[in-house]
Amino acid sequence: MGNGDHSTTSQTKDRTHSDRQPGRLATVAFIWLLVTVLAEITVAAIEWQPFAASREATISDDAFNLLMVLATPVFTFVIVVGGYALLRDRHRGDDADGPPIRTSRAFIATWLVVTTVLSVVVIITPGFTGLDELRAEPEADLVIDVRAERWSWAYRYADSGVETQGNLMLPINRRVLFRISSTDVIHSFWIPAFRIKKDAVPGQITTTMVTPRKLGSFDNQEEMRVQCAELCGVGHARMFTGVTVVEQDEFDAWLAAAGG
Amino acid sequence: MTTTETLPMEHTTSRLQINRIGLWLFFFSETMLFAGILVTRFTLLGTEVHEEVSQTIGLIITAILLASSYTAFRAEHAAHRGDREETTRYLSMTLGLGAVFVAGVAFEWAEAFSAFPPGTEFGTVFFTMTGIHAFHVITGLIFLALLWNNSRQGRYDADAWPVEAGVKYWHFVDVVWVFFYPALYLL
Amino acid sequence: MTIVRGVVAGAVGYVLGAALIMAIRAASGAAAWEVESVTAGAWLFALTGWLLGVGVWRYWARPWFGRPADTYTTTGWRRYFDFDTDHKVIGVQYLITFLTMFFMAGLFAMLMRYELMGVGEDILNSDQYNSIMSLHGTMMVFVAVAATVGAFGNYVLPIMIGADDMAYPKLNALSFWLVPPVLVALTASFLLGGYDTGWTGYAPLSVKNDVGGLFFNLAFFSLGLSSIVGALNIIVTVITMRARGMTWFRLPIFVWSIFVTAILSLIFTQFVGLAMLLVILDRTAGTVFFDPASGGQPLLYQNVFWFYSHPAVYIMILPAFGITLEMVSHFSRKPLFAYRWAVGGLLGIMGMSSVVWAHHMFTSGMAEALRKPFLASTELISIPTGFIFLSALGTLWLGRIRYTVPMLFALGVLFNFLIGGLTGVFLADVPVDIQLQDTYFVVAHFHYVILGGGIFALFGAIYYWFPKMTGRMMNNRLGKVHFWWMMVGFNATFLPMFILGLQGMNRRIADYTPGLESANRAVSMGGFFLGTSFVIFLANFIWSWVKGPPAPDNPWGARTLEWQIPSPPPHENFEIPPIVLADPYGYGEPGSVHADLGGNGRSESLEEGVQA
Ligand code: HEA
Numbered sequence A: 001m002g003n004g005d006h007s008t009t010s011q012t013k014d015r016t017h018s019d020r021q022p023g024r025l026a027t028v029a030f031i032w033l034l035v036t037v038l039a040e041i042t043v044a045a046i047e048w049q050p051f052a053a054s055r056e057a058t059i060s061d062d063a064f065n066l067l068m069v070l071a072t073p074v075f076t077f078v079i080v081v082g083g084y085a086l087l088r089d090r091h092r093g094d095d096a097d098g099p100p101i102r103t104s105r106a107f108i109a110t111w112l113v114v115t116t117v118l119s120v121v122v123i124i125t126p127g128f129t130g131l132d133e134l135r136a137e138p139e140a141d142l143v144i145d146v147r148a149e150r151w152s153w154a155y156r157y158a159d160s161g162v163e164t165q166g167n168l169m170l171p172i173n174r175r176v177l178f179r180i181s182s183t184d185v186i187h188s189f190w191i192p193a194f195r196i197k198k199d200a201v202p203g204q205i206t207t208t209m210v211t212p213r214k215l216g217s218f219d220n221q222e223e224m225r226v227q228c229a230e231l232c233g234v235g236h237a238r239m240f241t242g243v244t245v246v247e248q249d250e251f252d253a254w255l256a257a258a259g260g
Numbered sequence B: 001m002t003t004t005e006t007l008p009m010e011h012t013t014s015r016l017q018i019n020r021i022g023l024w025l026f027f028f029s030e031t032m033l034f035a036g037i038l039v040t041r042f043t044l045l046g047t048e049v050h051e052e053v054s055q056t057i058g059l060i061i062t063a064i065l066l067a068s069s070y071t072a073f074r075a076e077h078a079a080h081r082g083d084r085e086e087t088t089r090y091l092s093m094t095l096g097l098g099a100v101f102v103a104g105v106a107f108e109w110a111e112a113f114s115a116f117p118p119g120t121e122f123g124t125v126f127f128t129m130t131g132i133h134a135f136h137v138i139t140g141l142i143f144l145a146l147l148w149n150n151s152r153q154g155r156y157d158a159d160a161w162p163v164e165a166g167v168k169y170w171h172f173v174d175v176v177w178v179f180f181y182p183a184l185y186l187l
Numbered sequence C: 001m002t003i004v005r006g007v008v009a010g011a012v013g014y015v016l017g018a019a020l021i022m023a024i025r026a027a028s029g030a031a032a033w034e035v036e037s038v039t040a041g042a043w044l045f046a047l048t049g050w051l052l053g054v055g056v057w058r059y060w061a062r063p064w065f066g067r068p069a070d071t072y073t074t075t076g077w078r079r080y081f082d083f084d085t086d087h088k089v090i091g092v093q094y095l096i097t098f099l100t101m102f103f104m105a106g107l108f109a110m111l112m113r114y115e116l117m118g119v120g121e122d123i124l125n126s127d128q129y130n131s132i133m134s135l136h137g138t139m140m141v142f143v144a145v146a147a148t149v150g151a152f153g154n155y156v157l158p159i160m161i162g163a164d165d166m167a168y169p170k171l172n173a174l175s176f177w178l179v180p181p182v183l184v185a186l187t188a189s190f191l192l193g194g195y196d197t198g199w200t201g202y203a204p205l206s207v208k209n210d211v212g213g214l215f216f217n218l219a220f221f222s223l224g225l226s227s228i229v230g231a232l233n234i235i236v237t238v239i240t241m242r243a244r245g246m247t248w249f250r251l252p253i254f255v256w257s258i259f260v261t262a263i264l265s266l267i268f269t270q271f272v273g274l275a276m277l278l279v280i281l282d283r284t285a286g287t288v289f290f291d292p293a294s295g296g297q298p299l300l301y302q303n304v305f306w307f308y309s310h311p312a313v314y315i316m317i318l319p320a321f322g323i324t325l326e327m328v329s330h331f332s333r334k335p336l337f338a339y340r341w342a343v344g345g346l347l348g349i350m351g352m353s354s355v356v357w358a359h360h361m362f363t364s365g366m367a368e369a370l371r372k373p374f375l376a377s378t379e380l381i382s383i384p385t386g387f388i389f390l391s392a393l394g395t396l397w398l399g400r401i402r403y404t405v406p407m408l409f410a411l412g413v414l415f416n417f418l419i420g421g422l423t424g425v426f427l428a429d430v431p432v433d434i435q436l437q438d439t440y441f442v443v444a445h446f447h448y449v450i451l452g453g454g455i456f457a458l459f460g461a462i463y464y465w466f467p468k469m470t471g472r473m474m475n476n477r478l479g480k481v482h483f484w485w486m487m488v489g490f491n492a493t494f495l496p497m498f499i500l501g502l503q504g505m506n507r508r509i510a511d512y513t514p515g516l517e518s519a520n521r522a523v524s525m526g527g528f529f530l531g532t533s534f535v536i537f538l539a540n541f542i543w544s545w546v547k548g549p550p551a552p553d554n555p556w557g558a559r560t561l562e563w564q565i566p567s568p569p570p571h572e573n574f575e576i577p578p579i580v581l582a583d584p585y586g587y588g589e590p591g592s593v594h595a596d597l598g599g600n601g602r603s604e605s606l607e608e609g610v611q612a
């Protein structure tokens, strides 16, 4: 960069910038590569997400991790290039101005191409591909009507007509369709461990699907909870109940006992 | 670094031009408000119109408002010519027509209150749209009244800008109605 | 005096308005008294009365009734409390008002962080927490939307383009005097028990809450009026008041940023006004916009609100970009790199800002088919935003960088906004956003962009233009201490919030599950550390204003016009209108001169420059 058209000024007392260019560029590129590799290793080593217990969770977490991989070089690029200039190009005593570089075709063109390509990549994957994956299995094995009300959740298992409140029971590896509604204000049906969330809007039925992939309950995993995620008044913070995922036969027994 | 090829972009814009640009920008901004209201209306009601709206009143008040735009236009024209008497006369006609329009809306409101009160879907839209528009008409009438009085007293003989501004505003409010009328009565 | 007049006239207006509404109610057969409708109507009249009282009547409206306007005779410090039309006075009025609001909202944040230190409700119950959180968010958003534009858009923009004032000085004063009622409404809402909807005020919750909520709507509405009027003034000023030779591509980048911001404001603020109005109508006039039982649609509110509020985030950040690039060029002593691309970036952001709003609604139950287009448009807005970084990096490269306090803040903006912007890219990705929507990840994201970007830039601007505004220097060492303290405190507070969000902590809660406690404690500690950094700022700010050493005309050696005139500038800014010869970034270009100030005789190299 900086090799655009500019006249070197006689005022500049120290070496003109042009003789330093190639060396600088190589140094910066090297540092950037190094930092990026280190950063990518660190990023990969960190476990960003909490307990993941559903098919949807994998999709969401994979998307997040891929974005991390893509965002890291952008971050390190700005930090390394900026940081290098900040350290090396400090004002040192003399009152001279910097070289009057106003533009650099090569740098601008590269920037434009790289950011555009990156944006498009991000849109396609994990964006569109993730969304398609989320919608890939539209057939439900089990339908549950969720009713939100200030400040509690009520469930109705559509096939058996069983109605419950409090803890939400689900069988493992079955595709569940939630039909969500609200009787007063907007709430949001969120299960952190499943990475699903959908608002409960009065006057509307919204839907979301999930396939639980792990057994567990609120007692051993905090993320196994139905949490209200839309401010709904005083009780908002406390508007959560546990989620329990069990084997199919256990689920059937529970359903029968609950009066199905 | 260059001087000679500089095109002198002098700040010679006259007060009148400055005022005109400002007025148009104001209309532009207000257009956003009315566009938002129209979008709201179509979101809630689709293309449906309540059959109980009074087509007669709607037609009459629309005609009156359009007529008032014409008299306002004549008033502005006269003001630019410096014809004080004609300005005053046309302003008073505009005022009168505007007042009739407001009366018409008030009359229709009284009817509508029982047919489709604000607590119904159509009533919500109807009262909001006519109400916001009527608010603009009333502010316009206040301007026009001031203009009329000042014009009568000869305060605009030298400078027609106030009349121009008031009249442009009046036109703007009328144009808004041209969009609101079909959205409320026809479709 | 002015304020007393305003208050009295406002009170009279209030009573008149209340009487009128009660009369109308009685006439239509309803009970005359009903808090909300009477209050809403009375507010409108009180606002009008207040404006007339503070000066609109005396200095402006009297001629409409055939009487001479009062001549304005206030001098000295009293001008800051009066209906003064000098853009420099108005700029200072804006700055002080919004700084006050910022510190109030900041103290609310301290309360919130104290409450969130541990599991359970400690000092605030859920109700109080919600009110304080809502007020914190609302006030901060108001600060972010209006402080920089109001203070520096008014103070320095006209000087930078070589004008003697704004295009409409009276309208300018009006837009400022619309702000105190905003503060009054917010205070009133607080005293009446607050409102619990957050700054987004989603219906139908906002239709159902107590009277406090009504004042939130009224406050937002009034601020909207002020923004629109102010924006209109700025646009006309930039279009018509530029000095000779000040072509579009010679404008300082700060002027561009404010100009584009004003356009956004002029277009979109109408929509938040509309959103507030519809809620007010539902509350007071019995309409059913958001009541599904009668055919209303709750999501309608969100669409109208975000149609404003997404562009509003660019209203918050574009001035910060302008300030940052301005500092980076002047303190790297290099021309602003890729100037036209930076302008293009600002315009690109403006162009795209109206087509991304639904990324706030991915989980809201909106049509699923709309997710892809909004995902795509949101990701694409990174491209024009990137131009700002392109320009900044290119300018720093090979510069002669001076680490002044404003420069440090500008660099802080670049660092913080980079993190904030990149995390925005994560949120725009629907599969990720489904999990992170309404968690602390979002809270961290927007504090990084608004506080780390917008507010850091605001403080940079204060350090930068303080000598011009007051004629005194701020203490440099304290400034540096403040910067590093704030920078460290900021990152210590908000970086862990990303983790909190990922771990499943949702927003707007006074209490959380036990697993989140340790991270919350760390965040709170960081928050208090950050909060105390402002004590240093305040001490420096107040002390320097009163006792600081006199400032030279151009302490930074910068080239834009405001530095070529005395500190503080004389009333008419320039002795004779300047003639602009080139853009203000000609660092290192031999003989380059930004402008000829004629009689002031301040630019020595002028003769050579004109010949070149
Ligand atoms: C100053 C304010 C500001 C700014 C500038 C931004 C900028 C952006 N924001 Fe943010 N946002 C907010 C303020 C802001 N935001 C607020 C207040 C909320 C919450 C509101 C509430 O609910 O209360 C919010 C919420 C929010 C959400 C909704 C989250 C949710 O509730 O579920 C989303 C989702 O898409 C989002 C995305 C973005 C994106 C993509 C940008 C982009 O503009 C960022 C672009 C910048 C960069 C990407 C970095 C620089 C670019 C480069 C170095 C080039 C190369 C990079 C690439 C090619 C990727 N924001």
Ligand code: HEA
Binding pocket: C102, C103, C104, C105, C106, C107, C109, C110, C112, C113, C133, C134, C136, C137, C138, C140, C141, C143, C144, C197, C198, C199, C200, C443, C447, C450, C451, C455, C493, C506, C507, C508, C509, C510, C527, C528, C530, C531, C532, C534, C535
């Ligand atoms: C300009 C924007 C801005 C700024 C600057 C800030 C500044 C801060 N914010 Fe805020 N914040 C918002 C905009 C902003 N915020 C918005 C829009 C929301 C969303 C609200 C909603 O959900 O509706 C929000 C929400 C929000 C939350 C989430 C609340 C929730 O969802 O439950 C939290 C939590 O920690 C928080 C913390 C802080 C802190 C610690 C600061 C600190 O930076 C504050 C530091 C400042 C001071 C402390 C004041 C000055 C200091 C003194 C006068 C000296 C005295 C000092 C001491 C006593 C220590 N903010």
Ligand code: CUA
Binding pocket: A148, A150, A151, A186, A187, A188, A228, A229, A230, A231, A232, A233, A235, A236, A237, A239
């Ligand atoms: Cu229900 Cu929050």
Ligand SMILES: [Cu+2]
Binding pocket: C309, C310, C313, C356, C357, C359, C360
């Ligand atoms: Cu947004």
